[in-house]
Amino acid sequence: MKKPTLEDVAQAAGVSRATVSRVINTPDTVTPELRVRVEQAIAQLGYQPNLVARSLASRRTNILGLIIPCVAQSLFTDPYYPGLIQSIAQASNANGQTLSLFLFHTREEEEQVYRRAIGSGLVDGLIVTAEEIDNPYFLEIVEREIPFVYIGRPHTHIEHINYVNVDNVGGAYIATDHLINLGYRRIAMIAALMNTTTGLDRYQGYCDALADHAVALEKDLVAVGDFSRESGYQAMLQLLPAEPDAVFVANDSMATGALQAIREAKLTVPGDIALVSFDDLPPAANANPPLTTVRQPVHRLGTIAVETLIDVLANGLEPARHTILPTELVIRASCGAGSRVP
Amino acid sequence: MKKPTLEDVAQAAGVSRATVSRVINTPDTVTPELRVRVEQAIAQLGYQPNLVARSLASRRTNILGLIIPCVAQSLFTDPYYPGLIQSIAQASNANGQTLSLFLFHTREEEEQVYRRAIGSGLVDGLIVTAEEIDNPYFLEIVEREIPFVYIGRPHTHIEHINYVNVDNVGGAYIATDHLINLGYRRIAMIAALMNTTTGLDRYQGYCDALADHAVALEKDLVAVGDFSRESGYQAMLQLLPAEPDAVFVANDSMATGALQAIREAKLTVPGDIALVSFDDLPPAANANPPLTTVRQPVHRLGTIAVETLIDVLANGLEPARHTILPTELVIRASCGAGSRVP
DNA sequence: TAGTTTGCTGAGAGCGCTCTCAGCACCGGT
DNA sequence: ACCGGTGCTGAGAGCGCTCTCAGCAAACTA
Numbered sequence: 144m145k146k147p148t149l150e151d152v153a154q155a156a157g158v159s160r161a162t163v164s165r166v167i168n169t170p171d172t173v174t175p176e177l178r179v180r181v182e183q184a185i186a187q188l189g190y191q192p193n194l195v196a197r198s199l200a201s202r203r204t205n206i207l208g209l210i211i212p213c214v215a216q217s218l219f220t221d222p223y224y225p226g227l228i229q230s231i232a233q234a235s236n237a238n239g240q241t242l243s244l245f246l247f248h249t250r251e252e253e254e255q256v257y258r259r260a261i262g263s264g265l266v267d268g269l270i271v272t273a274e275e276i277d278n279p280y281f282l283e284i285v286e287r288e289i290p291f292v293y294i295g296r297p298h299t300h301i302e303h304i305n306y307v308n309v310d311n312v313g314g315a316y317i318a319t320d321h322l323i324n325l326g327y328r329r330i331a332m333i334a335a336l337m338n339t340t341t342g343l344d345r346y347q348g349y350c351d352a353l354a355d356h357a358v359a360l361e362k363d364l365v366a367v368g369d370f371s372r373e374s375g376y377q378a379m380l381q382l383l384p385a386e387p388d389a390v391f392v393a394n395d396s397m398a399t400g401a402l403q404a405i406r407e408a409k410l411t412v413p414g415d416i417a418l419v420s421f422d423d424l425p426p427a428a429n430a431n432p433p434l435t436t437v438r439q440p441v442h443r444l445g446t447i448a449v450e451t452l453i454d455v456l457a458n459g460l461e462p463a464r465h466t467i468l469p470t471e472l473v474i475r476a477s478c479g480a481g482s483r484v485p
Numbered sequence: 486m487k488k489p490t491l492e493d494v495a496q497a498a499g500v501s502r503a504t505v506s507r508v509i510n511t512p513d514t515v516t517p518e519l520r521v522r523v524e525q526a527i528a529q530l531g532y533q534p535n536l537v538a539r540s541l542a543s544r545r546t547n548i549l550g551l552i553i554p555c556v557a558q559s560l561f562t563d564p565y566y567p568g569l570i571q572s573i574a575q576a577s578n579a580n581g582q583t584l585s586l587f588l589f590h591t592r593e594e595e596e597q598v599y600r601r602a603i604g605s606g607l608v609d610g611l612i613v614t615a616e617e618i619d620n621p622y623f624l625e626i627v628e629r630e631i632p633f634v635y636i637g638r639p640h641t642h643i644e645h646i647n648y649v650n651v652d653n654v655g656g657a658y659i660a661t662d663h664l665i666n667l668g669y670r671r672i673a674m675i676a677a678l679m680n681t682t683t684g685l686d687r688y689q690g691y692c693d694a695l696a697d698h699a700v701a702l703e704k705d706l707v708a709v710g711d712f713s714r715e716s717g718y719q720a721m722l723q724l725l726p727a728e729p730d731a732v733f734v735a736n737d738s739m740a741t742g743a744l745q746a747i748r749e750a751k752l753t754v755p756g757d758i759a760l761v762s763f764d765d766l767p768p769a770a771n772a773n774p775p776l777t778t779v780r781q782p783v784h785r786l787g788t789i790a791v792e793t794l795i796d797v798l799a800n801g802l803e804p805a806r807h808t809i810l811p812t813e814l815v816i817r818a819s820c821g822a823g824s825r826v827p
Numbered sequence: 828t829a830g831t832t833t834g835c836t837g838a839g840a841g842c843g844c845t846c847t848c849a850g851c852a853c854c855g856g857t
Numbered sequence: 858a859c860c861g862g863t864g865c866t867g868a869g870a871g872c873g874c875t876c877t878c879a880g881c882a883a884a885c886t887a
Contacts, residue, residue, distance in 0.1 A: 146604070148873055159837040164875065174835070193606040195540045196873035199842050204537060206585070213571065225567045229555065232588035241601055243548070244586045246574035259583055262488070264535040264843090372771060399771065406773070429714060429741065431748070431773070490843055501867040506845065516865070538843030541872050606873090 147188040156184035167192060207235055207452060208266035210245045212253065212273060221370060221396050222424040223441060224272075227294070230445025231270060238453050240267075253280065261289060268452045270294060273339070290455045292448050292464075296340040305455055307447045307466040311341055311421075314437040314470030315348025315391065318419045321435070321472055322389045323356045325480055327417055331364040331387035333378040333397050342367075345393045345421060361385070368397045375400030383408055389417035389478075395427040398434055398477075413479030423473050435478035438471045489530040498526035509534060549577055549794060550608035552587045554595065554615060563712065563738050564766040565783060566614075569636070572787025573612060580795050582609075595622070603631060610794045612636060615681070632797045634790045634806075638682040647797055649789045649808040653683055653763075656779040656812030657690025657733065660761045663777070663814055664731045665698045667822055669759055673706040673729035675720040675739050684709075687735045687763060703727070710739045717742030725750055731759040731820075737769040740776055740819075755821030765815050777820035780813045 153160045158177060165173050166181040173181070184190075198204040209231055211224065228244070235242040243266060247256045257280040260266060268290035271281065284291055285304065293306040322330050332349045335342040346365075353360050366381045368374030375397025382390065383404070392398040398420035405416055412418050412432055420427065423438035451464045474480050495502045500519060507515050508523040515523070526532075540546040551573055553566060570586070577584040585608060589598045599622040602608060610632035613623065626633055627646065635648040664672050674691045677684035688707075695702050705727045710716030717739025724732065725746070734740040740762035747758055754760050754774055762769060765780035793806050816822050 146606075149875095150873080160874080161837060161839095161876080162835090165836090168875085172835075177836085191600070191604045193873055194601070195537060195546060195606050196842090197875075198537045199535075199541050199844085200873075200875040202842070202875095209586075222564070222567075225564075228570070228586070229588060232586055233590060233594075236589060236594050236598060239597075241607065242586045242588075244570070244574055244584045246571060246584075247578060248575060252575070252578050255581075256578060258533070259536070262533045264488075264537050265583065372767075403771075403773075425714075429745075431745075491845095492843080502844080503846080503867060503869095504865090507866090510845085514865075519866085535843055538872090539845075541874085542843075542845040544845095544872070 146193075147190045148193070149190075152181065152184045152188055152190050155188060156181045204241075204265060204267055205239060206241045206243050206266045207231075207449065208243045208245055208260045208269045210256075210260060210269060210271045212278075213246050213248045221394070222426065223394075223422065226424070226441040227272070227445050230442040231449055234446045234449035238449060240449075240453070257283075262287065268292075268456050270448050270452060288460060290452065290460065292452045292455065294444060294448050296344065298340070303460065303463040305451055305460075305464045307444060307451060307464075307468070309439040309444060309468045310470050311344035312348040312351065314421060314439065314472075315345040315393075316352045317348075317470070317472050318391050318421065318435075318437050319349045319352035320356070321474075321478060321480075322391060322417060322419055323352065323358060325389075325417070325478065327389035328358060329361075329364065329386065329388045330358065331366070331382045331385065331390045333375055333382070333390060333392040333401060334365060334367045335370050335393035335397065337367060342370075342393060349391055368393070368400075370394050370396060372396045372400040376404045379404035387416060389419070392418060392420040395420050395422040395424050395430075395434060395436055398436070399426050399430055402430060402434075402477075412477050417479045418477040419472075420477075427473075428475070430477070432476035435475045435480065436473055438473045440468050440470075443468055488535075489532045490535070491532075494523065494526045494530055494532050497530060498523045546583075546607060546609055547581060548583045548585050548608045549573075549791065550585045550587055550602045550611045552598075552602060552611060552613045554620075555588050555590045563736070564768065565764065568766070568783040569614070569787050572784040573791055576788045576791035580791060582791075582795070599625075604629065610634075610798050612790050612794060630802060632794065632802065634794045634797065636786060636790050638686065640682070645802065645805040647793055647802075647806045649786060649793060649806075649810070651781040651786060651810045652812050653686035654690040654693065656763060656781065656814075657687040657735075658694045659690075659812070659814050660733050660763065660777075660779050661691045661694035662698070663816075663820065663822075664733060664759060664761055665694065665700060667731075667759070667820065669731035670700060671703075671706065671728065671730045672700065673708070673724045673727065673732045675717055675724070675732060675734040675743060676707060676709045677712050677735035677739065679709060684712075684735060691733055710735070710742075712736050712738060714738045714742040718746045721746035729758060731761070734760060734762040737762050737764040737766050737772075737776060737778060740778070741768050741772055744772060744819075754819050759821045760819040761814075762819075769815075770817070772819070774818035777817045777822065778815055780815045782810050782812075785810055 149160050149163050152163045158181060163181050166178050170178060232242050245256045245260050247253045260269060261284060270292050272294040293304055296308045297304045297306055334346045337343060350360055363385045364387055366378035368378045375392060379401035392401055398418055402412060405412055410416055418434060420434050420436045423436045427434040427436045447466050491502050491505050494505045500523060505523050508520050512520060574584050587598045587602050589595045602611060603626060612634050614636040635646055638650045639646045639648055676688045679685060692702055706729055708720035708723045710720040717734060721743035734743055740760055744754060747754055752758055762776050762778045765778045769776040769778045789808050
């Protein structure tokens with residue numbers, strides 16, 4: 144049995160195609176009597192509109208694309224992306240949109256995936272995360288004026304980009320500030336990828352806090368990782384000889400790595416070294432000891448990204464929308480607050 | 486500037502629409518001379534086919550749907566799904582398909598999401614994970630003969646379901662068998678949700694192994710969790726009074742919870758209690774001590790699911806395809822192998 | 828009463844593509 | 858020279874929907 148079409152419903156109800164379309168899309172423009180007849184026909188035939196045909200005719204697919212370049216497999220190891228994907232999916236549902244996921248790992252995949260996401264008419268708009276700022280495809284999105292929202296902070300040299308981001312500078316500041324207030328002075332940092340704005344901003348906040356308290360920034364108290372647990376472990380190994388009394392780590396995953404390095408060095412947290420990190424994803428609360436960490440509102444990040452995109456779709460690209468979400472320090476055991484007299 | 490269409494390319498190249506279409510879809514049926522002319526026109530105009538129009542005409546969208554019911558937020562806490570999503574995305578790319586993600590958390594969302602995924606013509610086929618077996622929408626997929634692949638083992642009372650699964654019974658068997666061979670005798674199990682086939686199968690493997698070695702199955706050596714870390718913690722608490730010398734835990738997340746409960750009881754792993762779990766996701770290797778665990782090939786699971794679906798799409802529903810992937814025991818510290826003389 | 832205005836409905840023209848089918852040139856076989 | 862292939866191409870009919878616009882009756886204004 145073939146799927147019924149608008150035409151079939153129209154015939155069954157003894158009206159025109161246009162009227163059935165109206166009953167579905169703008170019910171209040173149809174006489175109640177006719178509407179009921181059409182609704183019955185729809186129910187009886189089990190009619191469901193064909194979204195593809197609708198998209199072609201209306202030039203609106205109601206599909207949102209989410210682009211995530213899976214550099215360094217971090218999608219797999221860091222719970223940040225699952226949370227983001229989930230919230231974006233949820234927000235898409237709430238707005239009646241379908242979500243298409245564009246992940247890629249290699250350059251060839253990237254080319255192919257972007258081709259499908261851009262200019263094929265498949266998606267109405269795009270949410271882009273963690274893309275390198277000078278990526279040619281990313282620039283193409285901007286130039287072709289495809290409605291999109293960036294998650295993160297784009298480089299400033301491109302104007303009029305819609306984005307939503309968390310306050311990384313501020314979060315890193317309060318984390319470092321917290322350590323200083325607890326009386327620590329040799330505060331190290333395990334920073335992250337300095338070619339990402341996130342890595343840059345968190346380092347910035349650390350520097351700002353030190354400066355505001357007139358604590359000198361020492362070169363050998365800063366190590367750099369790549370957000371992964373393993374890199375946190377290595378960075379901590381590198382930091383240990385400098386004998387820090389506290390470490391601010393740019394994310395939770397690296398902090399768990401650092402924790403292991405400290406444990407293996409027969410030192411304790413926070414007794415010998417205090418730790419504060421960033422993200423507040425599940426590993427933070429589950430670590431031993433539980434991590435004091437800066438919570439970023441991942442869920443709101445996704446929700447607002449979708450809402451911003453919907454707004455752009457409805458009201459045009461101008462003016463550019465920017466949202467910076469506040470962060471919050473979650474105090475647990477690893478910073479030594481409570482066990483310590485400043 | 487409007488997007489160029491087939492018609493525009495045809496005019497620019499001085500051929501018919503049909504010929505341009507052929508150059509794009511079946512290039513070798515067109516005279517080289519014409520083909521070159523068309524290709525130049527395409528390049529010059531920057532033409533890209535409109536996928537929506539193509540879908541409507543060809544009745545093939547090349548979109549695959551992935552349905553994940555986010556019961557109990559486990560998508561967020563368990564790294565299983567991120568890995569699965571990633572592999573499915575990658576396999577979709579490799580097969581020139583676009584992936585649409587259908588997640589939902591509430592009943593209303595479920596209704597809405599399923600409506601969009603089924604019968605709207607949006608997707609060619611579906612990959613369904615972890616759905617309750619008596620879910621009405623799931624049954625609808627089966628009845629309407631929508632091409633789909635189930636990830637997991639469906640209940641046997643529905644025939645002709647394509648599925649791909651890991652050998653949960655076998656994996657649980659080798660895990661338990663391993664503990665028995667190491668000389669443990671009071672082997673407890675933290676099982677998982679007995680209304681899932683995964684939970685059931687892993688329990689089955691445990692029972693089988695005990696039976697084969699003539700070790701009695703004791704009621705108070707079995708506790709049940711829901712795959713979450715927290716439930717593993719609770720289950721371990723419940724098990725502790727029965728004084729097991731080893732525990733087989735149905736997944737890694739619960740094992741990390743169990744680890745914490747054991748640590749808090751001032752007992753050591755594997756000294757006082759040995760632990761073996763299931764999954765081999767990142768938390769397993771990163772735990773303290775590292776977990777001996779049964780590795781399931783998550784990546785292949787996703788790849789094969791996609792390939793099976795593509796096969797169904799190309800060659801029809803019959804016969805039903807079943808794939809069971811083998812599991813493998815990864816021996817680390819938590820089982821006490823090496824430190825123990827059986 | 829005539830002339831608007833208003834409110835619904837149906838006809839029909841697309842949306843941009845695929846795909847069948849007829850048409851036409853050209854081939855070799857007889 | 859005739860005929861049945863063979864290989865390409867173009868015309869045109871959809872795919873299932875939206876949306877404009879004309880048409881028409883009822884309601885209002887003067």
